[in-house]
Amino acid sequence: MLELCDIEKSYIGGTGRVPVLRGVSLRVGPGETVALTGESGSGKSTLLHLCAGLDLPDAGALCLQGRDISQTDDSTRARLRRGTVGLVFQQFNLIPSLDVAANLAFQARLAGRHDPAWQATLAVRLGLDGLLDRYPEQLSGGQQQRVAIGRTLAAKPALILADEPTGNLDEETGDAVLELMLALVAETGAGLLMVTHSPRLAARLGRRAHLKGGRLD
Template structure:
């Protein structure tokens, strides 16, 4: 299983008060399964992604990424996990301005020791950016930069893909195209996808929808 969360509790300091941001959160995502994570601002969605990525320490409960427990994992293990097993897609792309599109796409795969030129070219073709490989990020549109970010994330063939509002800066037309391509590629590569989104239409395209409210995760109907 790419992702298993078991009985996760997480406390934060809110001013002078300590409160439970996450309580008894459990979740399983299978290979190739695409899951939307919704909820109000401040409900803990980004914190949950950071916990899954090993960017914040676990307080109570356990998270397994491709069978690796994170609770007692050291920095070296977590770093290797982020290179080899999971990938993240950010709202603001995080492309390297000094590298062209081709090198941005291959960057994470090279770090993981998994660079495959034919795989990178295939991703670029599938995402419609193969004509931009020699271009630099500052010459690209928002939709083009997000496609580069998706190609970079999938270049390592991750078992788990985390996306935090990946189309938040795009218009509806570009957003729909990017989401369709991302879902198609996640399915074809058998990558589990967990995406934070405020968009009901985007969430409705997923296999499952979960809402984070009052610290708890509740499954919603994809039909509305």
């Protein structure tokens, strides 16, 4: 489903070109859960953003469902993000102008796969059924992250990319949210690539990939 071959990426910094990824190769299959770990600045988020088609690699091939997205234009990548990928951010990144129900439905409706029954089930499973008419600013951090996960899962994406989804939550809430996410991912059969700093959380996923100096160990 997701296949990265010799991905290279660098940024222009104050001292010139700074290489971030130096020939990274990785594969995530359907139903597979992979933890991406590494020190701060090791390029975890950059790799995740490339996988989502939010940015383009300098070199290498990045295939999503058999298609090399590094060779596609902006519109195609946007369509892939809508239809194939689900993103969960550390800071939740909900749409502040929409209430919980509209946030949950947002990506599914963008993808043209809105399933109200599945959304209702998700709302109950995520404990959001009593909060549907609230706005993001009226929710706690844990509630907001559950909405973000629900938004992603409601669209039933083939691949979920999560960037430290529990990094902003306390340990107890973070564990509960991750548990729920893993259970729902298993139910939908989606692949999951999750960035995390925590070895404890990484251990709960099927496989672990560690980034160091721009390369996978």
